[in-house]
Amino acid sequence: MSVTHFQMYIDGTFTDGESRDTVAVENPATEEIFATVPAGTIADADRAIAAARRAQPEWSRRPAIERGRMVRRLASAILDSREHLARIVVAEQGKPISQARGEIDATAMFLEYAGEQARRIQGEILPSDHREEDVWIRRVPYGVVAALTAWNYPSALAGRKLGPALTAGNSVVLKGHEITPLSGLEIARIAHDLGFPPGVINVITGGGRSVGQHLVESRDTDLVTMTGSVRAGREIFAAAAPGLKPIRLELGGKAPFIVLEDADLDRAVDAAIVSRFTNCGQICTCAERIYVHRSLADAFISAFVARAKALRLADPMSDPDMGPKVSRPELEKIENIVSRAVAGGAEILTGGNRPGGDLFGRGHWYLPTVMLAPADSLLVREEIFGPIAPIRVIDGFEEALAEANASDYGLSAYVFTRNLRRVMQSARDLAFGEIYVNRGCGELVQGFHCGWKNSGLGGEDGQHGFEGYLRRKTMYVSWSD
Template identity: 40%
Template sequence: MIQTLTESIYINGKWKEVESSQTQVIYNPATLEPITEVAYGGAQETKEAIDAASQAFSTWSEMTGRQRSRVLYKASEFMRKDAERLGKILTREQGKPLNEAIGEVKGAAGFLLWYAEEASRGYGEWIPSSVKTKRMLVIPKPIGVVGAITPWNFPSSMITRKLGPALAAGCTVVLKPSPETPLSAIEIVKIFEKAGMPAGVVNLVTGDAEAIGKEMLSNKEVKLITFTGSTEVGKYLMRESANHVKKVALELGGHAPIIAFEDADIEKATTLALGSKFRNNGQTCICANRLYVHESIAEEFTNVLKEKVLQLKVGSGFDQGTDLGPLISENAAKKVQAHLDDAVQKGANIVCGGSKWDGDLQGYFYPPTVISNVTDDMVVMREETFGPLFPIQTFSDEGSVIQKANNTDYGLAAYIFTENTSRTLRVAEKLDYGIVGVNDVFPAVPEAPFGGIKQSGHGKEGGHHGMDEFLEKKFISIGIE
């Protein structure tokens, strides 16, 4: 018998008792072994959490930014000091290598630190009037109760990227983590509790994703839905939010291209391409999904990349030296295989990988795979794979490759490898993406805005821009004599 985690739904400063008949099992994707059971909450628990957040809003929002920042500072410090333990929990439920998991936890703490600092900087605006008898100002006000829905691929950092700015702005939150990875969310809420977060400000509901989401959408007290996940679900949230004209902040799917120009430093570029594609086993929204290499360097680039990919170690995230852990589910592995089968059927060549993983573990593993001779009609060039499959296509001129890179409904992230300053600016300006990395494939940092355009969503996370999603601007016009 696995143990039921009694502390998995947190409402109004208290952990809710769990009935054994209302639980769900959490599995380790590397071993397929059950880890624990957590509460399977639904609409009723979500309504209770929203009520608690609504009641707490008046007090929390009226506190000074400095007062709110103290709680965020403490939470950030507790999280940073406990990064190794939290990283082990993350690896157990999500599968990524332990060093990546610890790095994610530290990065998540960094978002709390940044917004602890930003909490005191919710500046307003004084507008010079064109009329002598008027004085005009704009003041920022927190939007209200926030419904935060987070994914499984970064179960720590995606939470603090949403909670940090929301709490700094003066909002209260109901958090729904991914059903696959609730354990990291539970630990983060415990950290907020330890840091002295007032009751009702942060609430957690694990369980039935559909029921929780529907209550967030239908409840008038929820003023904003912030979501990271698939474009399909994002569109659903937009449609349903229209009933109450809720604000939505969406970070959705991507289809990121890398363009390696003829002047790229091949050694550096292949290392960066490797890091982008195979970080978290390709399960990141900004990882490269398409690699365009100039025809003059394509053969050398492919050979160097192949040698580096062959050195990657696949296995349990707890094993020393593991570079790639498991995929999150059987369906995720089937999707990678389907994309590979389609490409090979249409003429692609397998450079490396592409066969069944021969390790001892029974989890959802897939070997890192590179393919060449790729054409635009292949599914992998049109859809996000979200796994360790890397297609290479050659190009001959700048204009055509920019057109190909932009030929997608998505617009989250794109990358350029070049040593030419003029080309850097020229191409970066022409790429239709919310984020462009130049010789940099890890652009997400607390101090900078993160977000896409087109069907990759709208709104920003990170930087002072991230606060804007959680603030309304109130205009005050004063007549004077």
Template identity: 40%
Template structure:
């Protein structure tokens, strides 16, 4: 992959801004800690310009037919698939995940463009039967307006298209702020939309000062909706500050996902999928397993197989063949993993696999896949989202008791159960207090289904036809007629 010393990263009203003479931000490879490139460090001025461009473009874009918008999104989907390998390499270089995962993410991101290209023509209104003969009642769906989209670093491609594809399909225009760690994937997606024929001002990109950009979006009344994926703390801040203009919000926040493995589960399947969930993206996903509860009758067999397979996971630069665990995103992420591990061990947990930084040949933020046993409910790892390769395992004996433990958290994003009994699958799924439940499945996120949490894990849904609802307002028209 050929790297540049500087990369244009601010895109406003159809034009890329040169970084010459501007303050810049360095993007690093988390596997090698080497600089990749520099990107522009925008702030309030650039964000205001982007909002103004999006406001001007809204009238034309929202006035187009759904089919016209659909053609552009479908073309972008095709272009993204054609370039998936190169885009995956860029993603791995800036974010660290294994190349196979990165290419898979790019293809998944393209699926959101395809799904909402199809949904663009399906924003149906309705006639309501009137109780008054001289009235006709009509509901018209209309786009919200300008959308401020703030996306995270852990899925720097799919989180963008999952937000902006439904917004664009609905007729909204967008100002996008990607995570400072991973702006390069965002730049490539905007270039694809540009090449697909997106009109000027419909999609705008601003990199740089996260606080200044976010606050400008909050303070500008032209931004009618903000969509954000990130921490619950930041989500709460956005909720408070958005009240000044009564902005709509779509928030996908933190998680603390339990996996419950019942005594009738297929142990081999449960082990493989629990590992895949926990160590995908090195545990840096909001829906990955954070707590594992295993029935006491199969605890020994489960832990033995889990430990064996975890120890076989290859660590290294995600570009290398066969690597399953890349680096953590930064030093703070590694320190949090270590803090959770130290707390658990000091309170009686046993490290049965891993338990330290990876002493490999690279300088990046690598940590061994780690499995803990003898964990108790008062440990940090059982109460906070680790966002790293640390898997605590606890046994249980009673179904109702383990459901109560699984639900005993402020978070409610995703939960998983393993069982071969249909009745139990239905019964437990209904009792788990989560927005997403996987039954013998730890990869629930697909373009055609609604994704989102409850409680302090978020507001609103992304994906499926439900994802369009966030970007639409329902206008009610009451018509008096001669009866």
């Protein structure tokens, strides 16, 4: 296999940066090295930050509608390159090609929606306590945004942050995860070809604990937005604290999937399969623990296990149901979780190991796995982030509610019921920022994707997410003689 070298994008120029060292990019389905990127340094980060600082004032002075128009043009150009970008996602991240195409569609959608917000940047005029005076409250950009993205959706997460940040008038320094650096770099190439001003978009590579931390700590970045693990979120929170820098963190989840006695069984099983095994279970909103009412338990478990066993694993380019885990450490983490859970009394109903056969001799493959979990199992406490579905049998809604809320996470939850009162109780009592009722995972761009507790700060998407990239400036304007 030929190896392609990708460069960083700083101040309108593609560059290898200060170091001549490179980092290999591996295909998780085959373990083949198919690309390299520069080993980005703190000096490279400083160059990118300086370029963004120079470019931001003029970018912010452009009419918002002009900025939004350019962001929408980027969305359109990404769709024009849909197949190319989807293949990059498959190669660096491992998801099936149809899911990768969906990710590119989502990338464009995030950008398109953000660009449409250009005419919705609203201020306020308030009456003053004084004669011939007004109080103006304006929404203005922060300045330079440091954007850090996770490996599970390397393209969509870049679009999710670039779109609102740019439309709001900020410049951006984007750093993708070390495992999946290519998607962001390709978006930079497309933006460059469209004529975005130098320095408005910068995309760099490098380690999270070196380059990433420097972006957070730098005096010249004004806002940090990050999607990733709780561990990384805590480190960013601490690194930003000395400068009291505003941060937006979209972190992990431990979503409960509650199936009550009056649920539509077939609908619940369909949604559980999608919500657990899409992207090999590597989604922060995935159904991480399933609670099934005892009256439906046998039927649900039988159908769910049969569906899990039938999921097809294969070369992601052949569009199977599930691809590999993203890396060897991530695969070994899953194996360790299953081993510890079994030692703690959990029972494997299907899966629980790597698949056999020549096709899976290389790559980071793991079978779809369903387990029965005790109440105190690590399977219902720790985020799995892989194709492991723990099931708990419950006797009523109150029990499910108590177990669901007994978690340090608070991103997403699922409830299946035909009872309106239970739906309203869920809205009131489930301590999660996002609740899906009688449907599987997949938030909408006009909603607000936000986590409670250890699942994050701030949020993404919709009007509320867009306004997170703007801050308020108050003016007291006296117009008397």
